[in-house]
């Protein structure tokens with residue numbers, strides 16, 4: 672299979688590229704820094720900034736599928752400027768990718784595009800499947816526009832899957848890397864009371880879901896990429912403490928995170944009990960369905 676990826680130099684993308692290489696797929700990466708991507712990933716890389724204009728049709732022509740992961744990091748202090756970059760890099764970036772897909776001859780037949788569980792906004796204890804409506808905060812609005820931009824490709828007969836991803840467990844990056852230092856020191860613990868849900872997923876299963884979405888002709892529309900057994904923030908903290916053999920009782924007040932990260936703190940002070948209804952219905956078998964084992968595996 673010939674696959675073109677954007678955002679491949681990141682946490683999810685580098686793992687997806689490694690899996691595609693293992694199965695001998697032909698991989699091309701579109702990156703803002705193609706030399707670095709080529710060197711790091713060991714695949715063909717071509718230059719494209721998602722914010723700058725249409726993706727290069729020549730690089731997309733003849734590809735079977737596109738995996739779209741590019742976007743400004745969400746886990747940073749939210750200011751008006753960073754929020755604009757987070758939203759625009761995804762919404763305009765995806766529109767620019769779809770413009771390139773439209774111009775490619777022959778064009779790819781499938782687009783698997785990242786999204787996030789933030790689509791649903793802060794929720795209570797109810798289980799959240801893919802048919803739930805979006806939330807109405809900044810992140811939910813950005814995810815809704817991001818998914819709508821990807822869905823435009825369907826008008827040209829492209830099979831579109833949007834992967835609403837939870838917190839990816841990888842010590843090399845993302846939320847787990849940020850949580851590890853205090854937990855290793857034994858001063859980690861539940862955040863903002865700990866009752867809110869934390870939809871986690873092992874990196875192997877994120878990769879597994881992206882590959883299943885790539886290959887499965889019956890996969891289309893939104894899919895939740897979160898483990899079948901989400902944990903509350905307090906349960907997650909305890910499990911992380913167990914995995915590290917450290918106490919994990921020190922409560923972290925929500926306002927402390929708000930001081931550090933601004934409104935971005937809401938990603939951990941609130942949450943959603945997201946369940947992967949569509950992947951399970953489509954026959955996806957999770958490699959790491961249980962939190963304790965998933966954390967032990969992720970932490971090596």
Ligand SMILES: NC(=O)c1ccc[n+]([C@@H]2O[C@H](COP(=O)([O-])OP(=O)(O)OC[C@H]3O[C@@H](n4cnc5c(N)ncnc54)[C@H](OP(=O)(O)O)[C@@H]3O)[C@@H](O)[C@H]2O)c1
Pocket residue numbers: 677678679680681682683684701702703704708720721722740741742743744745756760764785786787788835836837838839844845846
């Ligand atoms: N990791 C998670 O827990 C998680 C959870 C939910 C959703 N997601 C979503 O899944 C996707 C992949 O996640 P990830 O953790 O692998 O992301 P990541 O490590 O932050 O990498 C994303 C890639 O996007 C490109 N990029 C960065 N800033 C950009 C900007 N301002 N404009 C355009 N492109 C930019 C970079 O690629 P180049 O430098 O090569 O261009 C970067 O490697 C993201 O869209 C993310 O929002 C991730």
